[in-house]
Amino acid sequence: MGRPLTITEKIILNHVDNEAVSPGDIVNARVDIALGNDITAPIAIKEFESIGIDKVFDREKIALVPDHFVPNKDILSAKQAKILREFAKKHDIKYYFECGEAGIEHALLPEKGIVLPGDLVIGADSHTCTYGALGGFATGVGSTDLAYTLAFGELWLKVPESIKVVFEGKPKKWVSGKDLVLYLIGKIGVEGANYMALEFSGSTFKHLGMSDRFTISNMAIEAGAKSGIFEPDEITEAYVKDRAGRNYTFYKSDDGAEYSRVLNFDSGEINPQVAFPHLPENSIDIGEASAKNIKIDQSVIGSCTNGRIEDLRIAAQILKGKKIAKYTRLIVLPATPAIYKMAEKEGLIDIFMDAGAVFSTPTCGPCLGGYMGILADGERAISSTNRNFKGRMGDVTSEVYLANPAVCAASAILGKIAGPDDVI
Structure with a gap:
């Protein structure tokens, strides 16, 4: 009998030919799903074609999602999307999503049941770690790594x-997965988990749903982690059972598995967080943040981090019957078409628009400084996105503050950084 293994080690072992694996080992792993988007995949496609291979390794294990600059914002982005489209046609890629059915990749793939528990997933996007919420090993890679995987199905x-x-x-009212992960990053820093797997557990997650888990795994990379993973449970099963079109496996860590360190937190002591410019580690309590009376020009609710229906519902709860502050912009971006339709059926779109918000088609948009909400010089935004690096959302003199959707909604109403209790 071998040594006790973590969930991450078990998944990797199941995807290699080695008899055992240990931290630090270099392994050649079989990939269940390889992902690219309209920014990263064109580079990978160019490299793939330079190899001289006629076929991809498996047309049913590749996902191509145009989501960053789609609908196309300019000629260059249109050309990028065209490269994806033509490659998908040529190789009959099963999981290619055209504009009207595409959503933000890291919300779309779990929603469609394309990524599943026990999978080993690589994607040419740093937030591929999102899928660890389902109990799989998922990590971001470079475009050349994606090219190799498209050809050979391993990495x-x-x-x-x-x-x-x-x-x-039990978390306090208004505290979500976004707050827990910002609090964690504030404690360990943006390099606190470099090339490590962050494994999340504890009784708190019985009180939070899959949406919160996706948010936490999504931001594991903001602590430098290779992945962020949850042991799947009944909440995971409820999410995947009607979505999955193939078999999946629940893994769990063995008793006695070795960890680099163990961090323990009392969720009941954590308040909503705001991460100040220009790093996600600059997180402080909403009470302290609101006391600084920081005026904002824009609020963004959306992204692969917080663009799910649960996020829109809580923002609408704050905004219902209210108006956003004059000279303040509120941009709401549902993460997928299905989420858009749910928001419409539930009357959320009316609430947002009556408050003075813009409700957009699914896109990454302003998160990476793409479009649909670029900041001018000196402007400030509060955002439910995942990064607030200098110049991330526009001009290098602009500022981005990270928070949960409830805080973003409350801040839009007052035109300054504020908590939900300040407006309700």
């Missing part, structure tokens, strides 16, 4: 060490 990986992060207790 070299270094088996990461794991950090166990335990959140216990």
Whole structure:
């Protein structure tokens, strides 16, 4: 009998020919799903075609999602999307999504049941780690790595060490997965988990749904982590059972598995967080943040981090019957067409628009400084997105503050950084 293994080690072991794996090992791993978008995949496609191989490794294990600059914002973005489209046609890629059915990749793939528990997923996008919420090993890679995977269906990986992060207790009102992960990053820093797997557990997650788990895994990379993973449970099963079109496997860490460190937090002591410019680690309590009386020009609710229906519902709860502040912009971006339709059926779009917001087609949009909400010089935005680096959302003199959707909605109403209790 071998040594006890973490969930991450078990998944990787199941995708290699090795008899055992340990942290630090370089392994050649089989890939279940390889992902690219309209920014990263064109580079990978160019490299793939330079190899001289006629066929992709498996047309049913590749996902191509144009989501960053689609609908096309300019000629260059149109050309990028065209490269994806033509490659998908040529190789009959099963999971290619055209504009009207495409959503933000890291919300779309779980929603469609394309990524599943136990999978090993690579994507040419740093937030591919989102899928760890389902209990799979998912990590971002470069475009040349994606090119190799498109050709051969496998990739070299270094088996990461794991950090166990335990959140216990029931969260306070208005506290979400976004706040827990910002609090964590504030404690360990943006390099606190470099090339490690962050493994999340604890009683707190019985009180939070899959949406919160996706948010937490999504932002594992903001602590430098290779992946962020949850052990799947009944909440995971409820999410995947009617979505999955193939078999999946629930793995769990063995008793006695080795961790680089174990971090324990009491969720009941954590308040909504705001991460100040220009790093996600600059997180402070909403009470302290609102006391600074920081005026904002724009509020953004959306992205692969917080563009799910649960996020829109809580923002609408704050905004219902209210108006956003004069000279303030509120942009709401549902993450997928299905979420858009749910928002419409539930009357959320009316609430947003009556408040003075713009409700957009699904897109990454302003998160990466793409379009649909670029900041001018000196402007400030509060955003439910995942990064607030200098110049991330526009001019290098602009500022981005990260928060949960409830805080973003409340801040839009007052035109300054504020908590939900300040407006309700």
